[in-house]
Amino acid sequence: MTPRDASDDSSGLPDRNRWSDLERPPLNAASLRRALVRGGGLWTSLDVVPATGSTNTDLVARADELPEGAVLVAEEQSSGRGRLDRRWSAPARSGLFFSVLLKPGPTVPVERWGWLPLLTGVAAATGLSRAAGVDTALKWPNDLLVTVGGEERKAGGILAERAAGGGVVIGIGINVTLRADELPVPTAGSLALAGATTTDRDTVLRAVLRSLEQWYGDWRAAEGDPAASRLQETYAAGCATLGREVRAELPGDRSITGEAVAVDGDGRLVLATGDGVQEPVGAGDVVHLRGV
Known part of the structure; x- marks a missing residue:
């Protein structure tokens, strides 16, 4: 698969652009479909495109016409988004940028759908540990953290969006082979920098999607009950935010500082503030301040 912009230039020499890195081979779509779509x-379909603005945007636009389990993967995203409309950008083929379409209703009540980003985090962390040997921690609500040089670094993120037809599109971005000189910010990391045993993106993607299928199936079988499906306890066990003093920056320019003591039954982060009040936080940006 050769993208249009990888053609020869006017000098007659190959265009040594972002697609010419031999250490970053393309994903094998046919092999991935054979392994995952059954x-x-x-997983009912799996498509790999050379480039797009955002896999989430593309899948949300088609959610009404697609069955549950559609997977869209891009080798490169030009307008990838994280929470709070933050940009997610990385060199072509340096990571995994994909979205999945889930339709948990009517089996799972809508009020429990808020667990989907946390479920995806647990599934991704489990898959990365199995496939790449990387210990991945979860930062509430949607960041994947790895350790690079003794420091926590963000190597991935998750974005959930409601879609037509009773669907939820979950977008996942994971830095796989991102090098130190390619990091967008000093706090970013990648599987390679964390000492992964493999950076084969086909292997990693298969592991994450198989893990997500298992966790989603168990959660759905429990009608979305986070306790019965063991999702709540597993998330808490892998959450690097718990036990930390954090600052939660909330909508309306309000912030709360306190110790993160629990993730409640609704997936909210519970903070114990200095005045003895326990306050659940359902949405916002959380900053790790220090260990407790």
Whole structure:
């Protein structure tokens, strides 16, 4: 698969652009489909495109016409988004940038759908540990953290968006082979920088999607109950935010500082503030201040 912009230039020499890195081979879409798309399984289709603005935007636009389990992967995103409309950018083929379409209703009540980003975090962390040998921690609500040089670094993120037809599109971005000189910010990291045993993106993607299928199936079978599906306890066990003093920056220019003591049954982060009040936070940006 050769993208249009990888053609020869006017000098007659190959265009040595972002697609010419031999250490970053393309994903094998046919092999991924054979491994993941099967009768009775969650994943119903898997498409890999050379480039797009945002896999989430593309899948949300088509959610009404697609069955549950559609997977869209891009080798490069030009307008990838994280929470709070932050940009997510990385060199072509340096990571995994993909979105999945889930339709948990009517089995799971809508009020429990807020667990989907946290479920995806647990599934991604489990898959990365199995496939790449990387210990991945979760920062509430949607960041994947790895350790690079003794420091926590963000190597991935998750974005959930409601879609037509009773669907939820979950976008996942994971830095796989991002090098130190390519980091967008000093606090970013990648599987390679964290000492991964493999950076084969086909292997990592298969592991994450298989893990997501398992966790989603268990959660759905429990009608979205986070306790019965063991999701709540597993998330808490892998959450690097718990036990930390944090600052939660909330909508309306309000902030709360306190110790993160629990993730409640609704997936909210519970903070114990200095005046003895326990306050649940359902949305906002959380900054780790220090260990407690």
